[in-house]
Amino acid sequence: DIQMTQSPSSLSASVGDRVNITCRASQSITNSLNWYQQKPGKVPKLLIYGASSLQSGVPSRFSGSGSGTDFTLSITSLQPDDFATYYCQQSYITPYAFGQGTKLEIK
Amino acid sequence: QVQLHQWGAGLLKPSETLSLTCAVFGGSFNDYYWTWIRQPPGKGLEWIGDINPSGRTNYNPSLRSRATTSMATSKNQFSLRLTSVTAADTAIYYCARSPPLLTGTPFDCWGQGTLVTVSS
Numbered sequence: 214d215i216q217m218t219q220s221p222s223s224l225s226a227s228v229g230d231r232v233n234i235t236c237r238a239s240q241s242i243t244n245s246l247n248w249y250q251q252k253p254g255k256v257p258k259l260l261i262y263g264a265s266s267l268q269s270g271v272p273s274r275f276s277g278s279g280s281g282t283d284f285t286l287s288i289t290s291l292q293p294d295d296f297a298t299y300y301c302q303q304s305y306i307t308p309y310a311f312g313q314g315t316k317l318e319i320k
Numbered sequence: 321q322v323q324l325h326q327w328g329a330g331l332l333k334p335s336e337t338l339s340l341t342c343a344v345f346g347g348s349f350n351d352y353y354w355t356w357i358r359q360p361p362g363k364g365l366e367w368i369g370d371i372n373p374s375g376r377t378n379y380n381p382s383l384r385s386r387a388t389t390s391m392a393t394s395k396n397q398f399s400l401r402l403t404s405v406t407a408a409d410t411a412i413y414y415c416a417r418s419p420p421l422l423t424g425t426p427f428d429c430w431g432q433g434t435l436v437t438v439s440s
Contacts, residue, residue: 244424246421246424247424247426247427249365249427256414256430256431256433257365257427257430258430259426259427259428262422262424262426263422263423264424266423266424268426268428276347299386300339302365302426302427303426304418304425304426306395307367307368307378307380308379308381308382310367311364311367312364313364314364314365
């Protein structure tokens with residue numbers, strides 16, 4: 214099975230900052246990597262699919278990059294609404310797997 | 321706009337069978353893969369399995385063949401059964417949609433989630 218590892222597990226940042234969250238797959242998954250945002254008590258929300266494509270309705274301050282085994286979710290100019298937990302997910306081969314999550318907190 | 325609405329029993333005893341159903345409103349049922357995902361309280365997300373328009377299924381081996389997904393296309397519904405539940409199966413269970421023609425085949429639409437608690 215493919216393992217997904219995110220770093221960091223938690224991150225403190227301020228409104229207006231730029232942050233990067235990384236996700237590493239245990240083997241190549243080409244560009245079959247998706248990113249989700251989840252707020253406490255809420256349903257996960259798709260942000261980025263296919264490593265770099267922005268889901269409709271998602272603000273352009275979110276972007277994704279990478280291929281193979283290493284991927285990055287970048288958020289520029291953090292807004293108060295962005296403080297949440299972020300998950301990567303591989304869809305290259307079943308069993309599909311999520312990273313353990315990165316909790317983004319307000320500094 | 322597509323909406324997924326799910327329901328099922330929220331409290332089970334050990335060894336019982338979990339049964340959840342998800343109904344799809346406002347969108348095509350036959351053009352997507354339909355997925356179940358769970359999240360133990362305070363923990364991360366785990367993919368359970370999916371079913372495609374032809375009825376082919378995939379499951380997470382970690383569930384040791386306890387999971388079964390099925391669909392009723394005439395009702396735009398799909399279901400999950402998980403047998404022999406234990407406390408380790410306590411989680412919020414989500415149904416979700418996956419468009420197979422979209423790069424990365426992401427989960428782009430989710431049900432509201434159902435908290436299933438297993439306790440004697």
